[in-house]
Amino acid sequence: MFKITARTVLELGAELISSDIIAFYELIKNGFDAKTNNGIEIRFNIVLRRNSLLALRSKSQQSIKSGEEFTSFRDAAISELTTDAPEDLLLQARALIEAATSHEEVLSALQKAYDLSTIEVSDTGSGMSQSDLSNNFLVIGTPSRKREVDEALAQGATSTPYLGEKGIGRLSAMRLGEKLRVETARSSDTNINILDIDWRAFADLDAMLEDIAVEPKIGHAKPTVNWSGTTIIIGALAEDWTEQRVSRMVEYDFARLTDPFLDQKNRPRIAIKWNNKRLTIPWMSQDLLSHAHARVKGTYEISKGVPALKCTLEALDLGFDHPKEVDEALVTAPDLLGALIGPYGEIPDSALVTVGPFSFEAHWYNRRRLGRIEGIGEMRTVRDLQEKWSGILLFRQGFRVFPYGDDEDDWLALDRKALRRSGYTLNKTQFIGRVNISRTDNPNLVDQTNREGLRETPEQQVLLGIMQYVVQDLMFPFMRNVEKQYKAQKVDLSNAKTEVAKLESRANTALKRLRSMPASDDVKNDKREAIEELEQTLFEFSEFAQNARQRIEEVEQESRQMIEMAGVGLMVEVVAHELARAAENALENLEILRKKDVTGEVRSSLEALRSEMKSLTKRVRVLDPLSVSGRQRVEVFSLRELLADTEAAHEAQFSREGIKFKVDNPRNDIKIKAVKGMVVQIVENLISNSMYWLSNRSVRESSFVPTIKISLHDHPPTLIYEDNGPGIAPENADKIFKVFFSLKEKSKRRGLGLFIARECAEHNGGTLILDEESVSTTGRLNKFVFELPESVSIR
Template sequence: MDSEGTEAYLRPRARLMSTLGEELISNERVALTELVKNSYDADASLVLIRFNPPLEEGQGSIEVWDDGHGMSPDTVRGTWMEIATPHRHRNHRSESGGRRVLGAKGIGRFAAARLAHVTTITTRRVNEPEVTLRINWGNFTQGDAYLDEVPVTWSTASPSVFAVGGEAERNFAEVVRGFQTASAGASVGHGTVARLEKLRMPWGPDAVEALKRSLSRLLPPPPPAELSVPDQPEFAIYVDTPDGPLRHHAGFVAASETLAHPLYRLVGTVDAVGNAHLAVYASGDEPVEVVEENLRKDSDRPSCGPLKLDFRVWDLEKSALEPLFHIDTGSKNLTEVRKLIRDNSGVALYRDGFRVQPFGEPGYDWLGFDQRRVNNPTMRLSNNQVAGFVYISADENPGLQDRSHREGLIDSPEYEELKTVILQAISKLEIQRYKLRRPESAVKTTSQLLVSPPQAGGHGVFQSFNLDPLRQVATERYPNDVVLGRAIEEATATINEGVRKVQEIISQFSRLATLGTLVDVVLHDGRTALARIAFDLRRLRKITGKVEVHDTDLSGALGELHTDFTAQERALDRLFTRIEPLSGRQRGRPRELSLHQSISEAVSVLESEIAKHGVIVTIGGEDVTVTAEPGDIRTLVLNLVNNAVYWLSTTPSETEREILIETERAQEGEADVVDITVSDSGPGVREEIKDLIFDTYFSDKPDGIGLGLSIAGSVVKDFYDGDLWLVSPGALSGASFRARLRRRVG
């Protein structure tokens, strides 16, 4: 029968709870962090996390105690038991402490489902009865019941846990001995404890250590005085572990002493329109550089809002770490010092004084530091040598919104702008670090291409080709699977052999006589090695597909490794493509050609980028005829014009953006020479880096590789006995580069 205008209603199945808890929260550390954040929002000054053995899967328990204001029966029924309650949207500040609350979506409380099969919550508000809820999460996944058909057991009673002489008082008394906090003299008549029973995973030393490390970054370490970050609310976390192997992990969660002793530091602010005031420090109390400039570079994206930045950086070679070894960081040797730095590495994002997950986790490289280092290992920092602290607020940075699964930020234009601004800032520190580490007699040779400096300790593209994490997961889950084990061993062998061949090729750089021969060998043997790696990655993809139907966790681990390896393989391929024009094997026979025509053809390659940024390119001067290989002129002009377009794009859009390319035949003594000069109306080359710009791998761009000028200079020098230099002053107001060709110019 036809009907019209009939209304229907969505009705969730009870298994939705599994999605909210077990599947929406990525891991147990994040789940415990969510419970700690709930305590913070409840104005707690102390949180106690207690591990009760046996800490095996399906056994034991974890208790999370706090001395917050607790909940009344009405709050439990009317707010806590409402999924996605709008309570926090209406109340952005905590009840009594005035803290900017961290919860907003009303689903963080279900993180308990990720940790244990049963949750018992006991809570009490001052002058209210004590409320106890008991939730068996398995009840929500059985059958086809609807959410409102699965009961939650709850009761009210006279206070016993949160009463004078009760369990809460005894627990807090043990913790606060010798620790002065608001909870030491506070009333014990309020608070909350969540008992997580029948654990979903075992908790060994490594897991507890990783938890403490993650919790230690929830609140940032004391910021420098000049940053003017608001004082943090008094809030402490204590982890209590049982006797045995875990006992030495007991204690208050605190930032590592290592963070107080960086080798380099970047501190400063960026306002909403991008104006930055940054200070760069290097092993001293006085800045080596103060940066006052706009970091948004006339971006067309919406502003991410104002930021405060505190970046701490270390070099990981022995000579740089020896001073740290003599400081009381708890390290016994240099290996442990490196581990401390790596364990505390990552760039953390703090909103209103509390960390947004998972920003700041050592392996969460959200700014792409490691990929930048792959492209430029000499100059760029890797994620494991940086501990960064970025401060924002919910009120001043409204475009930076949390994802629904509580981890990371929504991919919005504001988020992209945030990353761009931060990379612009960190590049200022990288430049100063490069200058301090650069030998006084730096020799600009092509042997530096693709090669990490000896002091880099093996960091860079090759370190990422490592199947150890995969082997560990497979061994734990399938110890008797011979076929899977053999496949992993074969994959490891193939990748290691490919990497070994690429490394052998690179090690020959210093022994090769000319740039053309060097690139010829790299392209031939390097691409052969990459082809073997690519073949093995396809095999890894097939294994991932077969495993997925049996074990989604292992499949996910395989997928992540495949993605990482593929990125590294592509990074090498891009580097090979970039130097391909220099291959002696692919160079054609030099012939007579018009410079203006060759330059015009080179500029046309960048036509879309030139149009995008509104740049006017003029080719002038004498149209000289030379005997040259067209690819050489193209390589020279492309690199110079590409640089000019980038720097012009950083100027205000209302300014005139011009590039002038001039050619002329000139005299040098009694010999004829040909000059090609590329000038622009951009910001020019800063005085303090003029002697660095021709160094291989040096770049003033936040994501620059630093090969452009080096390659252009090599073409001019090796094939035309010429030079490339910076002209001052130039034909236009910005940078001006002149290439002088001395050979084949008749």
């Protein structure tokens, strides 16, 4: 049988209660679990600061050495008492010190005076009987609440009877002070039940837990016959408490302890008092939320065992002229599998359901554009308020789950993403948001014992993945697309040049007329100055217009290069993957050669190696037309041959993945005059997407036969591409072509392939669309149509 030393309790308290606000949170939560009918009250009764006590101890030694009269030291000690302390405590402390007749007695009185300072946490809940104190409160890790919570969950209750269930809340008091006094009673009790604990007794290195005598006792009569409740009194405080420190905690920590998005009247009542002075816990102004520049709200739902993510995205004021833009996003089960788990993810598919439903909202602010808001104040006040409430917080049944949303916490990796982006950057300080979970709907999202986040479970990974996907992969591209639509529109340079020429002509005509106009001597100087000023203005305007034209041309060139290089980059990645796999297989075959010396096996291994190298050569040959120079060159080529080369290049890959590749060619070959590299890019990007989604289905359905089918048609030249993967949801038919939109899992999520493919199609005068004809069994779309104009046909 294990034996436990007394000091183990101290170690548990230090490890499990990681901060002061966590300690208060545990004590507050216990009060609400006791069904308090008027909230929780926390009173700081500070008659002597800890720092003052330590300073006076040091000063005492100096006073004794210098021969100073103890009366001077005693007067100095009295002056350190907190003048706004409760009057009875202040009188007791003063009397203790005034009764001292030596330095030693003053020091002893100071310690007693310091012990008068307490932190009290009170509730008017059900209270505890003497038996409850012995059998529950003094049992660390008591299972009583855990049993009731599990029973409620098993019965399908919509709420659980308790916020907490681990039975470690009483250790919170240990962090705050070395003495604990519990005064409690049930409505059926006649007297207050009292429990006193001095945690210093547990520090004895030789003491076993059973050696420490802790027993509840009967105290004074209750204030009223039916009164019930509990007061936790913490003494011998471990830290220095000041009004300023408590006020800071009230302003930030206590303000975010319960859901600040709730109406003030509906928030759980927590009252904080400093020496009888009420400190008001602030609430978040709805005016601040209404002035967000963009926002996303949504739910993650489970209906009949099938998950779906629903979001509403709004762009309200992104810093340039645009109407209010709203987009509805729906991510259904097949896409959630692809985006969060992928073909070979470490998260089980079932976690998409067992995570349970939850809701969220996130309000984004461009802090540079924050100004005065009626009802809040001027710009500085507004910016400070936004910073104060910044962060996306996690709440369970209206109470914080730490540390999500704290200043030091970046649980959605927003700051790390922002460092790698230009233009819009979504960092955590720009957001005010919340995620709402519950104990009944999300039983697998459980706090770590030390309250430093949720336990790492598949469900926790799903919650994290969904929120990162919403902010980083839905909201960010949505804002970029609004910018692209209304701010970064292409400029017609020919019109711009014409307009500039007209303006220059009009200005020159005005100058000539101004010069030819007669003027008296007294206005000649003014006329000359006006002409010179106009000439200078015209010169500056012309210079500005020239620079603007040059910059526009540079930007357009950069944009083209981005598309070209991004396309090449994607293909280089594919080739690199093939190269790595070929090298690995080559090494394996060479290892076989090294160990065995059989002619037949040597021949077989060499053939396998030759086959791998041949496959790689084909892949490199396909890549060649994708070079920047190749992508710009218009040439005549056969679509049939292009598809044959593509099939040969992917032969080994299709074989490994068990993919059937079918090409339906017309009777006559189709030859076209176009940029071959771009046509190759379109086909390769479609295949790349298919490989991911077919694998996603293959690993989950053992009887599934992955298939890619390409059909060629002429008049006009058309390529129809389809696969039998999970398909695309109809509501995403247009979104898949937008830059950065992707439903692949994080490591493969780029959102460039189809965007580049459509750009390539349009560059050649063609179109690339997702056919609206859905697969009847799934209601999803699986067919792409790449159509070129009849003018590119070569007869």
